[in-house]
Amino acid sequence: MMDIAQVVEDTAAKLLEISATKLPSKVKEALIQDEKDTEGSLGKSQLKAINENVNLAETFTKPMCQDTGLVSFFVKVGDKFPIKSEVKTALIKATEKATEKVPLRPNAVDMFEGNTKNNVGLRGYVPWFYFDLVEGDKCEIIAMPKGGGSSNVGKMKMVPPGKGIKGVKEFVVEAVAAAGPLACPPYTVGVGVGGGEDMCMNLAKKALLRPLYQYHEDENIASIEKELKDILNKLEIGAMGLGEGTSVFDVHMEFAARHPASLPVGVVISCWALRHAGATIDREGNVEFHLH
């Protein structure tokens, strides 16, 4: 019998390596296309440097950015998957392992004790887990390390519900304009609407996992995503904030039901390095890495 906990650990460590060193193909293609399409030399030179950097990272399996992010995992555990809470332990071990092996920059800082040096928090919250229980006998793991610079421009607002969808759009414009040149554009923008003050931010982050240019299955929401993408590009933020090239590759929105008195809106912004990688493990320990 294969040691399933060990398979989870090894797979998760590999996912952290892939996400730090290799961009999802859609993101890679978008950056290459943007370099071709950008006419101004200021923007073009930034994109050229980004693309060279992406290629070097992939060739040498080294992180594409010095900031390898705060580690989070999105996990779906099937009812019949042999281990449950041990998955969590394995993911923590994987984080320690990948920190040493890839290497990842130690990014977990305790307020009182300082940097833990292994990307694992002292008080049990980092890496952060989004667990979901699902039918079946498999376990899906997605690693998402997110850089501090682009997390610093994330925003949440309790919009007055009377303002409706217009209020949502206004806040997204304000949040991305406030990010401006500060968080390594071209950006991908995740928007979470509804739930509570915490859930909208979770949804916004989750929305970033949807592949670029894949819009919401609800046509109404898809059309708002496309409208916002066009509007946000009129801000003229440009590559690395220099005003030339695409400002926002895509906008992904997720909607939850809301309290009648509340309209929470969360905006989570990713820098050009939109990093994540996933795999599915079956009950026998066979691993299938997701198309990247």
Added chain:
Amino acid sequence: MNSAECLWVYEVEEFGPLTVTIDSHGGNLTAESIKNIEANKQKILQEL
């Protein structure tokens, strides 16, 4: 200023061309960009 994350000393050949974002004559591309984004934002919000 925050403390630096790291400092490197480089020996380089054929360095550049580079983009100077802040020069010694008061030019600041980041400040200009922020000003432009702010103006565009006002226009977008009016038309929304």
